[in-house]
Amino acid sequence: MRKITYVFGALVAAGAGTYLVVYLYRWQWQRAMICGVLLLVVEVMLFGLATLGRLNGLEERLRDTDRRQRELDARQEDILTRLREPAVAHEERRFRWLEDPADRTYVFVPVLMVAGVLLSGLAWVVQKVATATARPAERRLAGRLAVLAAPDPAAPGDLDDLPPLGGGPGGRTARLATVTVVGAALLAALIVGLADLTQTRKEEANENEATSVVVQIELRGTDMSSDGKALAAQQIWESCRHSTAAPLRHASLGDLGDGTFAGVVRPALTEHDLMRLRGCLEDAPLERAHLTVVGVGDAEAVEG
Template sequence: MRRIAYVFGALVATGAGTYLIVYLYRWQWQRAMICGVLLLVVEVMLFGLVTLGRLNRIEERLRDTDRRQRELDARTEDVLTRLREPAAAREETRFRWLEDPAERSYVFVPVLMVAGVALSGLAWVVQKIATATGRPAERRLAGRLAVLAAPDPASTSAPSTDPADPAAPDDLDDLPPLGAGTSRGRTARRTTVAALCAALLGALIVGLADLTQTRGEEANDSEATSVVVQVDLRGTDLSAARRTLAAQQIWAACRDSTAIPLRHVALGDLGDGMFAGVVRPALTEHDLMRLRGCLEDATLERAHLTVVAVGDADADDD
């Protein structure tokens, strides 16, 4: 699912970036801004997907670390229990005659009784002190030995050591280092992707530089340039007066889009939503592109203007 999202985001970003460049070249600023916003949204989405992926990997690593720590703690407790078993057995079997003195009632020598009780009590106190002070050392020793303890047979499977098994390694020295093939393949893929990205970026920069380079334009030798446009309206008011008003508003908004402002140029109504304007002097190719882009990219509500035809007119034309 994540790969599908990456592919979809990459395709949308490529399309938005392409049309952003196309609309900038056509001087259609509103459409270029929409494509730019869409490109930013897709980039933020891809960045969020990459960030979520990295956070998920970090969470998985933390869970693996916790699981390994729990296994290590379990091994530590197991080793600690094994270390304490002899001490517990000695504690149960040592000085049992002190627990039930009624069985030793036949010992009638008071001196031996007092000396035995004193020595036994002293030994019992020494044993308790040694047991209490020796537990931290036993825990540290168990923690060190937990690394050497064998893993649980139910959770891990040992590799085959049978010489007849073809999968069993003959010699550990003959095995390749871990991650050698993976690192080489990853390095080759990264190098290929980096070279491809650099080539695409260089082609994009060269193309944009060629399209946006400022060049001296040749003057148009014609007397005038004629522009025929069509106005389409949406809504309830589709009258001829509303079309004329919309055409005049859009034309007035685009008068300053050319190098020579079109201050004294008016549109003539041809009927059926068609309007024509004659510009003098004739527009150059760059000015004509800017005028077309401004007219077709107008932001008048419920109105859309389409440039139907453009052409140069000489003095002898009707």
């Protein structure tokens, strides 16, 4: 379940980041802010899940440690209780032939001594025979294991020629450095590309006389009359007149009927200004109103 949550959060974060860049490119600031807030929320959620997972792991370890400590304390108490038992309880374990003096024969200890001497002598003979017969077998075993023996540390060049296991610290450092450089390069490319797309730079003037923009407005749950649509369209149009680099002093908006309006901008807009105006119109923060740009065109200057 945790892996599914991580995968879902990563997909949501990737989608929010992608649309954040797209909306910034389109100059749609309201949608870009929403995607940015969503991306921030997902990142905080993933960080909280990772932190909660670590805390749960620490809690489980503490529980295991406490359980093992309680079991160890219980065993210690059991052993201490057994050690503190009175010596009277062990009197029943004595030999019966020591309890009655009349039954003593005084032969038990000498018999044990003689038996010990005999067993010691027999063990010495077995050891000598085993030593004499085991030397060839040990020599053959040593010859088979010689190929598996570690090289001599004193011999120069033996240990230096062996490749390090797992790549060694140098390999891990190289991989980490490579990943860091690639990540930094991708981040720098993203920042430079985004700055290039959103930068306001001086462009060549549009030689046409004017630019016409055809828009269509939709209202949800409010006044659906033509006057209400015209008022909402005029408010959005006026709020976006300052979104372009060139001042829109002569920008009129005419009603074409059925919620469609046409705006005429003089002088003609450049490509970058037109992109900014389209983004502002389609992202205008007017409540329950949505404006869509359905067509854009330039009017050529009339000669003579």
